[in-house]
Amino acid sequence: MARRRTIGVLSRETGVKVTTIRYYETIGLIDDPGRTESGQRVYGTDAVDRLGFIRHARDLGFSMEAIQELIALQTKPGSACTAVDAIARRQLAAVRERLNRLEALEAELKRMLTTCEGGTVGTCTVMESLTDHRHCTQPHGTDRSASVIPNRENG
Amino acid sequence: MARRRTIGVLSRETGVKVTTIRYYETIGLIDDPGRTESGQRVYGTDAVDRLGFIRHARDLGFSMEAIQELIALQTKPGSACTAVDAIARRQLAAVRERLNRLEALEAELKRMLTTCEGGTVGTCTVMESLTDHRHCTQPHGTDRSASVIPNRENG
DNA sequence: CCTTGCTTCTACAGCGGCTGTAGGGGTTAG
DNA sequence: CTAACCCCTACAGCCGCTGTAGAAGCAAGG
Known part of the structure; x- marks a missing residue:
């Protein structure tokens, strides 16, 4: 009798947090699996595969939107x-x-x-470089797209 | 008679959007400048410099937190x-x-x-690479910090 | 003086991609 | 039986802005 693959088990198996799994469900990246009578989610191996796929794609920097597209394609393998x-x-x-x-x-x-x-800071060239924005690597303007800023510096 | 440097003028001068300037004020990156009787912000050249500094630091990828620190240091040039x-x-x-x-x-x-x-997608090696997460460049685990995901893909 | 059309004001909601919290109920080991 | 843990929903918050709504100010033309 293997234990049921509840969301916590799936989480440990895939390294994706419980809350994140539920979030993926709400945005439609994974399907609502079956539920027990008391309403707990119970997953099959397909969920493990799907989460692995998502995780890897995320690691490669694909956006959720792109992943959605990929999953849609995945489900019709003839295309x-x-x-x-x-x-x-x-x-x-x-x-x-x-x-x-x-x-x-x-x-x-x-x-x-x-x-x-x-x-001292008053004579610091680092500070100077920052203050003197004529050295800017980019032309000034309103276009700040594709700026390289970190996000999700969490643990 | 030069026109007063209202927020819109400052915006054009620095390439930082009006809303962003106000946002910087709310988070304490720039000071509330003087106001006209009717409540409009009127800036001096110091604001131009400050915004240039912020912009350059942001372009270099510094976090707002780091920029806060740098500004704090800037204001006591003897340190x-x-x-x-x-x-x-x-x-x-x-x-x-x-x-x-x-x-x-x-x-x-x-x-x-x-x-x-x-x-077809069924035989696509790209899809395979994504599905087969054993090729993952990173060890699996809960640590997803410093993942490289774009943000702010706006115009 | 009045209108037109821009600008500015405040306050708040939304983006992505989650994470964390509150307040409850389910399940399992000892 | 009880403690410890798990799971549920629903919603607020994170960053660094952006966009919206609705009201008021301001400059120029008639």
């Missing part, structure tokens, strides 16, 4: 591969763009730090 | 440069970590795409 390919290519392009930006940032941060010789 | 240095070093380290991750992602996405020879 052409080109759609999947397109999504992956889009993602690769996005990754490359972010790579370029990050490389530029790294260079500027490095430059800032190497010229600093210690002293 | 030691080491604090500024530390913040910048932290940021550089974060950027490098994200660079590493992104490079790994790029490699995996490239690999996925090059092995795909077209056909």
Whole structure:
């Protein structure tokens, strides 16, 4: 008698938090599985696979929207591969763009730090670099898309 | 008679949106400037400088928290440069970590795409790579910090 | 002076992708 | 039986903004 795969068991199995699994259900990424009489969710192996898929795609930086598309494609395996390919290519392009930006940032941060010789904030070249925005790596304007800012620095 | 530097003027001058300027005020990144009798904000050149500083730091990926710290340091120019240095070093380290991750992602996405020879989703290697999470670039676990996900894909 | 059309004001809801909390009930090991 | 844990729903909060609504201010033209 294997124990029922409740949401907690599934969570441990996949490394996806309980609350996150429920969240995925509310946004339609995974189906409402069967329930016990008392209303507890009971999952099958398909849920494990699906969560693994989602997790991996998230690790690769795919947006939830893209993952939705991929799952939709997955469920009709006869359709052409080109759609999947397109999504992956889009993602690769996005990754490359972010790579370029990050490389530029790294260079500027490095430059800032190497010229600093210690002293007070008043004479700090790091501070100067930040204040003097004429060194900006980007043209000024309202376009701040694709900025590289961290998120989810949680544990 | 130069026109008063209202929030809209400041916005055009700095490329920071009106709403964003007000937001920065609410979170304490910039001070409430003087107001006209009717309650409109009127800014001085200091606000232009401050916003330029914030913008540049944001472009470099500094978090709002870090920027808060930097501004606090900026306002007491006699303090030691080491604090500024530390913040910048932290940021550089974060950027490098994200660079590493992104490079790994790029490699995996490239690999996925090059092995795909077209056909149907059922035989798609891209899909396979995503499904077979044993290729995962990261050990499974609950730690999903520093994941590289885009945000603010706005215009 | 009045209108037109822009700007500014406040206050609050929404984005993505979750996480955390409150307040309850279910289940299981000792 | 009880303690410890699990699960349920529903909703608020996180960041860094953006967008909306509805009201009031302001500059220029007639």
